[in-house]
Amino acid sequence: MVFGAGAVGGYFGGRLAKAGVPVTFLVRENRYHLLKKRGLRVQSSHGNFSLEPNLARDVEELQSPTIVILAIKNYHLETALPQLKQLVVQGAKILPLLNGITHMKTLIDQFGADVVLGGSCYIEATLNTVGDIIHTSPMQDVVFGSIGDIDRCLLEELRSSFEQANVHVKLSSTIMVDMWLKYLFLSTFSAITAATRKPIGAIIGDPITCDFLENLVREAIAVAKSHEKAFPKDTFETIMKRFQAVPPNMTSSLHRDLEKGLPLELDSLQGAMIQMGAEYDIDTPNMKAVYALLHPYLNGQVLS
Ligand SMILES: NC(=O)C1=CN([C@@H]2O[C@H](COP(=O)(O)OP(=O)(O)OC[C@H]3O[C@@H](n4cnc5c(N)ncnc54)[C@H](OP(=O)(O)O)[C@@H]3O)[C@@H](O)[C@H]2O)C=CC1
Ligand SMILES: CC(C)(CO)C(=O)C(=O)O
DSSP states (O other): OEEOOSHHHHHHHHHHHHTTOOOEEEOOHHHHHHHHHHOEEEEETTOOEEEOOEEESSGGGSOOOSEEEEOSOGGGHHHHHHHHHHHHHTTOEEEEOOSSSHHHHHHHHHHOTTTBOEEEEEEEEEEOTTSOEEEEEEEEEEEEEOSSOOOHHHHHHHHHHHHHTTOEEEEOSOHHHHHHHHHHHHHHHHHHHHHHTOOHHHHHTSHHHHHHHHHHHHHHHHHHHHHOOOOOTTHHHHHHHHHHHSOTTOOOHHHHHHHHTOOOOTIIIIIHHHHHHHHTTOOOHHHHHHHHHHGGGTTOOOOO
């Protein structure tokens, strides 16, 4: 089942359901009524599709799901924990696709590493004004793996389901390193795209702004290395190459949320990086500058 039917949950869950994998979306009241009325509609360069999704508003309506794909914003995690607990009691394992890294500690502290998988996704998707999912660049990647003791058959089954849905999937044996790499990439990419309100091409094409981005990346790597030791030496080059490899008009979910006046995942992305740096006496002045510039918009406010 998929917990949350927004841009990420709706896209991947929709692809899985369309490919014949049994999927139920756990949703809240507004999304329930919208999806009931309009269906789940996806516009994507890989082909538009729509379907009438199986929906549940209450965990009680679900029949002991084996996997929960968790696709909510980080700032909703705390309030979702009681429902997740009920699902875990029913025997479910959790695959979080949230951006960031600190949610892993929250989930593992609550449910244990034998229940919580590691996972990240690379996708550029958003909801339009009528609640349809708009997938704006070809990326549709999921990487996941176990941290504790999880049945190999279950992992293979999940991989095979994603493959069936044409999602570019990797079952990783080093998922925490993969998650940290995604977090390094995303916390800096979203910081610079949101702070400048520009896509990545304009940023790396401007030597002054690109220099600032490089400093953000260096800081983030210093923090990451203090928490996760297994980084390759060339991580800086890897991250900078990724910025160059993505479509130049690409921007981040943080930037899209800022533009829409929605609450920002600023605390779990940039704020967490600053805080994790402080734990090891690593100063992060560039990340702090971005955090301060975006902070007035933390709880959602239309730009004017
Ligand atoms: N969008 C993107 O391109 C990418 C996003 N991510 C990450 O994926 C995560 C999800 O982002 P995204 O899909 O964009 O966010 P959205 O806001 O589009 O979707 C989140 C959904 O979660 C739902 N939700 C929250 N709490 C609950 C709950 N208790 N029960 C049921 N549903 C709930 C919300 O429902 P409601 O409608 O009721 O508010 C909303 O529909 C974030 O961490 C983000 O950073 C990662 C890669 C790319
Ligand atoms: C990496 C990127 C930019 C696309 O997956 C992302 O995760 C986001 O926009 O939140």
